Amino acid sequence: MRVLTDERRCVGADLGAWMAAGGGAGLERALADRGGIIPAIEAAGLRGLGGAGFATHRKWAAVAAQPGPGKWVICNGNEDEPGTFKDRFLLSRTPHQVIEGALVAALAVGAADIVLYINPREAAAVAVAREAVAQWEAHPLLARLAGALGEAPRLRVVTGSGLYIGGEETAAVASVMGGFPFPRLKPPFPAESGVGDAPTLVNNVETLAHAGHILAQGPEWYRGLGLGGAPGTKLFSLSGDVLRPGLHELPMGTTLRSLVFGHGGGVLAGRAFKAVFTGGPSNTLLTAADLDVPLDFDSLRARGSRLGTGAMIVVGEGTSILRKTAEYVAFFAANSCGQCPPCKIGTHQVSRILERVEAGAGRPGDLRALENLAGLLPGSGRCGLVDGAATVLASSLRTFRGEYERALGPSGQEDGQEDGQGDGQGDRLRGGGLRGGAP
Amino acid sequence: MSAPAAAHGIPHAAALAAWRGRAPAPPRALALPAPELLERFHPDRRPGAMVPLRVGASAGLPCRAELAALLQSDALVEDEDIAGAPLLDADVLVIGGGGAGCVAALTAARAGARVLLATKLRLGDSNTVMAEGGIQAAMGPEDSLQRHFEDTLRAGHFAADKALVAALVSDGPGVIRWLIQEGMGFDLAEGSDRMGGNLLRRKPGGATAARLLSYRDFTGLEMMRALREAVLLAPGITLLERHPALELLTDDRGRCAGAVLHELARGRPVLARAGATVLATGGAGRLHVAGFPTSNHYGATADGLVLAYRLGAALREVDSFQYHPTGIAWPPRMAGQLVSEAARASGAALVNGLGERFVDELDTRDVVAAAILREIAEGRGVARDGQAGVFLDTPGLERAKPGILGRSLVTLTHLAHRAGLDAAAEPFLVRPTLHYQNGGIAIGPDGWSGVPGLLCAGEVTGGLHGRNRMMGNALLELVAFGRRAGAAAAADARAERPRNIGLTHLADWRRALIAQGLPLARKAPLVFPPYGNFDMAKDRGRAA
CATH class of the missing domain: 3.40.50.11540 (NADH-ubiquinone oxidoreductase 51kDa subunit)
Incomplete structure (x- = not known):
């Protein structure tokens, strides 16, 4: 209703x-x-x-x-x-x-x-x-x-x-x-x-x-109006790789599956579901394992994520998590007010590294630098901006590490780890043709 | 790749005898009025040839079915494919290494922009070099811009955009001056010498004044020679050869922000980010619409139309193609190659299997082509080795103007040599060949498409030629609008670099395709013709 x-x-x-x-x-x-x-x-x-x-x-x-x-x-x-x-x-x-x-x-x-x-x-x-x-x-x-x-x-x-x-x-x-x-x-x-x-x-x-x-x-x-004990309705701003994006008002506690596959018409062109960026997009990514989680404040918090503003940016197979993360971190870097040095410099630094990894110019050690920053930055600002940037970075690194490794190529990885290992996301990607950092 | 015209007709030997037996005569008046001739025999008028577009900015517009299938298809690249791809930066990206692309790149670079010029094949591999007849510009004392304007509109059956045509003809004399300054050669009139003289002017088909300027019968090749040198010497231009464009990029405001290129040498995607992008990708002859052979070069696969349409640009007259009357019909290995209109402009007659002239050879191309197709369809064509055509009477021309074949129709003589015949002794067997895309991307007088950041120039655009292009206007168009688009692009390329470049337009595009029940299995652009056996997915894997 x-x-x-x-x-x-x-x-x-x-x-x-x-x-x-x-x-x-x-x-x-x-x-x-x-x-x-x-x-x-x-x-x-x-x-x-x-x-x-x-x-x-x-x-x-x-x-x-x-x-x-x-x-x-x-x-x-x-x-x-x-x-x-x-x-x-x-x-x-x-x-x-x-x-x-x-x-x-x-x-x-x-x-x-x-x-x-x-x-x-x-x-x-x-x-x-x-x-x-x-x-x-x-x-x-x-x-x-x-x-x-x-x-x-x-x-x-x-x-x-x-x-x-x-x-x-x-x-x-x-x-x-x-x-x-x-x-x-x-x-x-x-x-x-x-x-x-x-x-x-x-x-x-x-x-x-x-x-x-x-x-x-x-x-x-x-x-x-709500489901499963959660009260009221929520406006979900659904966007990304779904058939029917737009504003959906649904009972609080509606499952992610119902939102994406029911009201959203499913992932665009029948592709596989990869993840959802929620809220800011400043929260931990929801993945296929979270499809049956009720979308309400407490259920998502229990899964280590947040409902945020109700924005649900759906990522399907074919769309790069790395590129999306780089885009959002760049947004946070550009919107840091500059009062708190860790936020001003930290978000900028993360954004700079992500941009060069994304552009095929990543360097050995970039992955470790990103992980260090994701651990170091949270809690260092007056407001939550830097936390949001660090959370979305850490989450994408944890869940979609393979995408970072592929973009870096063998030369960008200190431990010489081969392409395609990691989360198995690379199987579809034509044998790593996306490597940009290779000499 | 045989034309649908039946290969029956009068056997070659009998037709040759008939041709020898008759003295040159004025053409028989058309037994049909031109509109009816076009209606019955022009390939674009065949029932079922056109379908309405179902998605995009020009939904509802009739379009060649073969082209519509490409326009309404899914992209070759995914967002995932460009993660980790090298990024190149420029103020202006020019896509296409033919005439229009070179002129746009030169103009933008001279206006101070850093220019990336990306081309699918090599610089100069284009239809520009195929242009043999010449370039129109109202230069003669009896001529005027107004007459050029009216001739162009009339030849295009009044379907052209008047503002564009006005811009085209007004630029004409300036374009010729510019080309001479770039080092292009032109034929000079009798009495000219090294100290000076006048440009040689001839009357192109459908014109009311002698307005066609030329360099022998390889005007386009000579133009490309000069442009190519200028581009290679220009310090502000970075040239990327063998880098076909697979998709245009957008920024977060929906502005065109460059393109995804495919580096053929290494089989990997490369991103070219630019403040303004000029599409100069040329035509679509290699789609072989209606089964016709084509005079077009190997890269003419409508890529630019596909890319611009997917980004939201409107199209026009994509149901109108030009079939050049005199493509080679025999030998089959040379089918489709062009015999210059300069031959007819100089006076060569078209003769059917009965030895009769059947059309005014200097009528507009669509009328002449339809008349040839009619002769073939009604059994008065010449049949040879399963190919049907009519004779282009080059021996008759040589008799009337001794020495002309060796002196000014050099390409024609060379073609005859390759075909194994003596053009002075034996007529060419010709039939219409798919030559030009009359329509294309709708633009304004400065080359702007409806999409911010995206300009277009040359054959990829529509609106200048209406439903039929005049001889000599294509070369003029590519210089005039290459200059306009190049200047506008350089002025617009922001100091600020586009942010958040990506392929966000694809999601909306796919939703539109799904809403219309169109298949997502077909991928475009074509990049190379089907017989090129090029598989993008395989080629991309090569980089691994």
Whole structure:
């Protein structure tokens, strides 16, 4: 069952149409029983759908517990990760769903400043959100919210820097304050000290979009949407070598097999399934052995990976894991803010080595250097960027080492290991014709 | 590779007797009006010859079935194949070592770009060197750009893109000046000497003025000689011979970012990354559409059309090919090779098995070719050793203009020698041969395809010739648009190198093929004709 992407709710910026489609009911309920909001969110088991999977009610309760006024709600729509395209869909197709959720959150935590923080590269999302916000200004529900909050809520759209790093919550705070999106050390968390040192709630667009529905239809309904104990639905940004890529809203806990082979139509051209890059793509690769893992926060964590943003980049036979990894690490290197030397230099160094291995110019020792860096880098930055780069590198090295060895050729390997050994992936590859480093 | 024309007709000996018995006469008026003649006898009009394209930017466009099969096929390379492949960098990548490619490379290099010139065979192995007749440019005092414009449009049955034709004819005089500066020789008119004179001009088929400039009857070869020298001496050009392109690369913005080349010497892929790419891969004669022999060189396998179409470029008039009226019909080992139109431009007649002229030899190529096919189909052709054709009356030409065969139709005389006959004594047996791809990739006046970063020049493009190309416009096109594309590419090649190059367009392409129920088993480009027995998968394994 689709909730967020239900066709009837995709009304664009038209507030009247949103109300006609059942919109506003969640906010009505919230206004009627303000103290019941956070318990309802807790009962529903809503978690941060931007990637962290942190329990939403705990964030809300933390901000609500802070003394007001002057609190903020940031609806985080900075989305810039490769392969993720859910927030731009929600903001451009059904913005009122997001705004209503943000207003529910504002009511729950007692914040009058509500910011839709959107990546400026998503021009359509920005334009639709601006128009949607303008329509709320005159709506009576907003006046009732003002009554409850004790001051008129200030709802606005802020376009950030467009940089990937701006999606990190402390960076989002810095960005909303007009600065460069430098992440900072936590604690203090934004819930204690955010915009202008005021308590600030930062939630992802998809997370907030669920809030109104939970209030309107109850936590039991929401829990019932998921599978195997996981609550609710999840937007999966499916891309790569599948027949039907695109945004799929499925029950939380749907298996990877069902997503790829059922909803995705299978691996393109009937080829063998190799792996999936999830989330950032900054997580451990899912392989054929993980096809029956339910896609929810806890099941994936138990397998040593993460759900992340719900981006699932499918790699089929014929597509190089090495090239994909090099592309993503290059993305992280280019998007390191440069504050923390290990991240700035480390991601750059990994990217440089991967690029030369990929271009057939790898050197002896490159493989060992990559492994050393993958072990050395995690945990060395203020935010998780360097961890993501190291995780995806380590995972691809562990699972698809043969691809690295083939690209390096015999001269690139210190121990003189022959081609084709390793994971057996090389059998199809025409006897190692891809060797570039050979003299 | 026999033409579908039946090999019955009047036996060679009887036809020779008929030809000897008749005095030269004006051509019999066409018994059929030209449109009906084309409708009934032109190979492109045969039912079932064309199919609508089902995927890609030009879905719905009618296309030669043989070509459509290649256009709608899967790629030869996988993403995995290019992991670990050596990477070469350039501002401008030019694919194709014929005339258009050389001109584009020279122009881009002289504008300051670092140029990679990749060619499937060797530099100069191309259809350019096959062009014998000459090059059109409105240079005469009685001629004008307007007349050249109108002649070209009319010959193309008004299907050409007027902006492109305007660009073509306007560049004409400048192109000739440029070629002379590059060191190309031209025939001079009577009375010229070493101190100066005028270019010799002749009237090409379908033209209203004497506009065809030539160098003997190997104009294209002479042009290629000059271009080849210039390319080899240009410091800014890195030449990659025997490096066919297998697939174009895209960057993360969907821009064309170079190509995957296959290094034939070592059997391995090489990536050429470039800010702008010029496709100058020429034509498709070696597809032997409709079973025709071809005048084209060994590499003319439509590779450029396949690559550009897969990347999203639109095509036009891919249902229109040119069959040159006078390909050699006998001896069979030389079937398809071209007897220059210069012979007819100089006055050689076409004669059927009854010794009659049957068409105005200077009519447009499609009409003349259809008229020959009609003579053969209706039993008035000449039959020899299972081959059918009509006579090209070279002895009659030699009688009318003594010495012309030895002086200016050098290639023709050489061909006759190879065929074992004396062109001054015995007529050639000729029949239409697959000669030129009239359509191709749709471009703008600067050579831009619809795909960012991708330009095209030469025979691979469409829009200049409509549905029939005039003699002499191909050589003009390749220089004019080679220069335009080369200059535009150099100006556009960003200082910033393309990032994240790859083959991401293939996934979308495969989805489109699957959605249409088209098979993924067929791989393209062809690279070499089927009888070349070249297997890419095997060749790639050679590097191991």
